[in-house]
Amino acid sequence: MTCKTAILIFPGTNREREMITAVRNVTMCNPIMIWHTETTLPPVDVIMIPGGFSYGDYLRPGAIAARSPIMQDVAKKSQDGVRVLGICNGFQILTEANLLPGVLMRNATLKFLCRNTYLRVERNDTHFTRGYHQKEIIKIPTANSGGNYFVDPLILTQIEKEGRIIFRYCNADGEIDDDVNLSGSLGNIAGIINKNGNILGMMPHPENSIDPLFGGGDGLILFESMLKA
């Protein structure tokens, strides 16, 4: 039994191909592609929002896409428990849509950075990470110029307490230090979930880590975790 998946497409989305491949590899089924002007999603178990530069990052990354017609139904379906994964620009769209707290600012280096990063899996009891070991160190590439996670201190304390930080940037030994936090994220945050645990936003690209021929396979486990019932 595998899950039915929808992938949202906005003008400027550019990482849907890898996401489609990831879904196909795990489920042996094609995901349903949803254009941003649609107002209703078909019945699905999982909604994915790929990376890219929706609306050319105009205004703020994700800001315009978050106000697309389809996003209202994404909010509604997520309340019904449908799982939502937003990667990179998808994460930015989820924060702009207020489905996840915080914002993603320009990287502290003010540059785009494409590089492998080590992530520490902070919780393996979620829909998205159950295939990993607790505190497992995985290698997933990042490719963005706006992955600098920020949230006000009260909410940060709250999400820390509620265990909603799922991935943090770490070094090869799993230590959380500033040197590896090139985006400048608060608390080395690379990915968080909502309170109900069914919406994950993350900056690194697990969909670029699904085949050792292309640099590694650690990301595939995330797709297996969320797509295999």
Add this chain to the structure above:
Amino acid sequence: MDNSTPPITPELVAEYGLKSGEYNSIISLLGRTPTLTELAIFSAMWNEHCSYKSSKKWLRTLPTQAPHIIQGPGENAGVVDIGDGEAIIFKMESHNHPSFIAPYQGAATGVGGILRDIFTMGARPIAVLNMLRFGHPNHPITRHLLADVVRGIGDYGNAFGVPTIGGDTDFDEGYNGNILVNAMAIGYAESNKIFYSKANCANIPIVYLGAKTGRDGIHGASMASAEFTNEKKEHEPNIQIGDPFAGKRLLEACLELMKNNAVIAIQDMGAAGLTCSAVEIGAKSNLGIELNLSAIPCRELSMTAHEIMLSESQERMLMVLRPDKEDEAKAIFKKWELEFVVVGQTIAEQRFIVRYQKKVKANLPIKELSNKAPEYDQLWSLPDLPDAIFTLPPSPDHASALSSLLSSPNMCSRRWIWEQYDYLVMGNTVQPPGGNAAVIKLEGSLKGIAACINVTPRYCKADPLEGGKQAVAEVWRNLTSVGADPLAVTDSLNFGNPERPQIMSEFVQCIKGIGEACRALDFPVVSGNVSLYNETLRKEIPPTPAIGGIGLLPDARISATLALKAETDVILLIGKKGEHLGQSIYLRNIHNQNQGLPPRVNLTLERKNGDFIRHLIRSDLLTAVHDISDGGLIIALAEMAMAGGYGATIALPADIESVPGFLFGEDQARYVVTCKTENLFQIVQKAKAANILLTKLGTVEGTTLNVLDTLTISVAELKKGHEKWFYSYMGENQELPDNLDISQENA
């Protein structure tokens, strides 16, 4: 005919970049004085950048045909058959002049322009690369130009969603006044679904697609056909503004439209904008074109006819549409929020007629406009070559020479650059930047495409003929080093003012060298670009004929990388022992001398050794492969050690001419490879049978690089210096964490 335009004075003619002789041919062609719009159209079509008037004669001498070539030069890009009904479309182009004046926009639109050339032909772009040349690192504007060019390339390609997988960057004071920004794009299409700019019948609608027209980029092509004076800022309005978001939508809309069989002919609006694209379609189709400029979507008020005709606003296309498909086509462009306007039609009479506000602004013979541009046979003479013989100064300590070279601006890691590019998007990158050549896998197939760009301007300066050959040979070698069959090349020929015989002779000799190498290696030139007048106040750039090559891997899973893989692997040299130090980076950087001749290129040997390497890779007998180029054998070995995180110990062979020659000599047709000990015997046997020179050098071991009795240096230390230069030059303090190199993942 509209006669309300200002009188055409000699000053105006000169301002439009036309020589008086050229203006006279226009008058005799028309039998009357041109209107201002017509003058503008001629200036756009007959400038050096668009008409190749000084270079045509020599470009014709390049080999452009082979059984696997579907389309050579003359279309938007070259098309290469890779079997199974699949084709690779690729081209390289320069954007030097704009990038010097406005580096961010110049570089960004350079990438945008070359991407449009690819998808105009119905191909989805699958990779881009670039060749960059900057002035001396200490020159006051180098840092700024470098930062903005890299950001411009990254911002366009990253947002467009095409991986930037490789490049070639260097610094030299010869580029202080004229930097080079060349971009190469590669696309994929089914070979029977390629679109050309040729229409087949008259009275068919011509449609304007994409973004609106503004005043940016007016005279861009003419600017690129002249040298700079001191007043560079005056050219600012000639700069185009890029919008990757519009470019990406234009890509998706065009490919969707092409799937629906709606397109008869299509041409992107690049240099000389609407003028060039309309004239090209008409002239190639043996048809005339009628345009109504009042219909053109403009983003600025009260643009004149000649501004609209010359605008180089980006992200625009011109298309000849199947009339019955108009509604479908319109719907696709509406979905992608792009302009779709019928702006004219093809006509039977071979004229180019431009109407604006109910007046005829131009009525010109279209064929002559396209084909009758003046052609010049510029003077040239055989260059004076430097003396072959020179005295090598006493050698300093070899270890410090090695570490100094590896941490120099010329040889240090380019990670600072390529990590600002998304080299992973599309999910097919097998070998990212930093290796011999980049490799991407084709979707839905096992095949891989390898690509790289190379040129050694200091060789071209000293001996343009050998330099031209060497650029092609190095590209061929790099493709071979990953295990690919080299298929074809694209060239971007960057030189100074061709009206000076010394420059013209560099150009002619380089082309001869390129032609000779391409013929000998069955490596035809399928597309390219010429950029002349790269000089400021008579100071010309070093001759820089950049060669971009592609190769085919039958199985992308079987490719070689340069990183050392395991201790006890045996290190071998394929090819002769090094001795040639003339024009070497060692001589230049360590001894501060530019002496001697560059290394001779023996194309027969190049081919023999390369074919042998490819055979070993495909037989799975090698664990690492690196070609030998800048800096010679020891640099190659050090790069392999740094990439793999292993040390190596080699011994000096007994019969070498000199230690510096052996370590740093840049003799061509050579490779350093490693193999497992158990395969050594077989490789040696194969080399004997094929009459290949092979020397066993030593073993992969430990964490230091040792040349017995000669040098010992820690690989980690070497790597630190190698990685550090760029970051400290750019004022950043960043150390690369261990083991995060994606290139190592495939080790």
